[in-house]
């Protein structure tokens with residue numbers, strides 16, 4: 506479990522208290538400059554807070570210690586790839602861990618298969634599409650068997666199809682491998698799958714709760730220049746027009762069922 510307690514960073518973050526449960530999926534959203542990436546760097550341990558502590562499994566993490574059990578995926582794959590060979594790129598981190606070569610080969614194959622890259626392993630990494638490169642970075646992170654994966658705007662540089670691939674892979678990693686996900690995005694529709702969402706504004710958590718309650722926060726989001734995901738916008742519009750739509754409807758299918766229900770009630 507990761508706990509942030511009374512965490513501040515000069516004038517960038519103010520008194521942040523968030524718990525990231527093991528195997529959970531937490532979303533963090535906020536406008537440009539709200540402190541999202543600073544928070545990601547502090548959770549990973551690349552940067553120390555000026556006040557407060559990061560607890561890992563109940564113990565204070567010492568200052569200056571980077572957590573190897575927390576993977577960090579950034580927006581640009583180019584800056585995160587270390588080799589032109591796909592296999593070498595995944596194996597690199599494992600070699601630094603001094604693992605036996607058989608274990609490295611096994612983990613590399615598993616991680617590449619997870620990212621649908623095993624069949625492409627003889628292609629130079631820079632020939633992959635941006636989406637595939639991002640999957641390669643994820644494979645490299647997953648080979649290290651982290652307890653948590655932080656995604657800091659991990660899909661902002663890739664096309665819609667690559668985006669879906671990466672988002673599906675992240676969901677699968679959370680559900681099937683039990684890896685805790687900390688998903689940072691300025692786009693709420695991307696993190697709507699999270700169990701809990703926190704909204705940051707100028708370094709403060711201004712809202713935290715379940716995504717199914719987010720449509721009640723439209724004025725707050727508007728003030729931050731953020732938009733409700735289209736489905737939640739529809740829910741909000743229908744509720745404000747007097748229709749009794751369940752908070753629980755979160756997918757297109759569930760919304761369609763709700764809309765059919767309220768329309769058939771009103772005829």
Ligand SMILES: Nc1ncnc2c1ncn2[C@@H]1O[C@H](COP(=O)(O)OP(=O)(O)OP(=O)(O)O)[C@@H](O)[C@H]1O
Pocket residue numbers: 517535536537538539540541542543544691
């Ligand atoms: N090393 C630094 N020194 C001083 N100020 C910084 C530093 N890094 C970031 N900042 C400032 O801290 C604030 C938060 O930046 P941060 O990158 O964490 O925000 P963000 O929410 O990730 O923004 P974006 O949506 O643009 O990625 C910004 O005002 C930024 O200018």
Ligand SMILES: [Mg+2]
Pocket residue numbers: 541542543657658
């Ligand atoms: Mg950022």
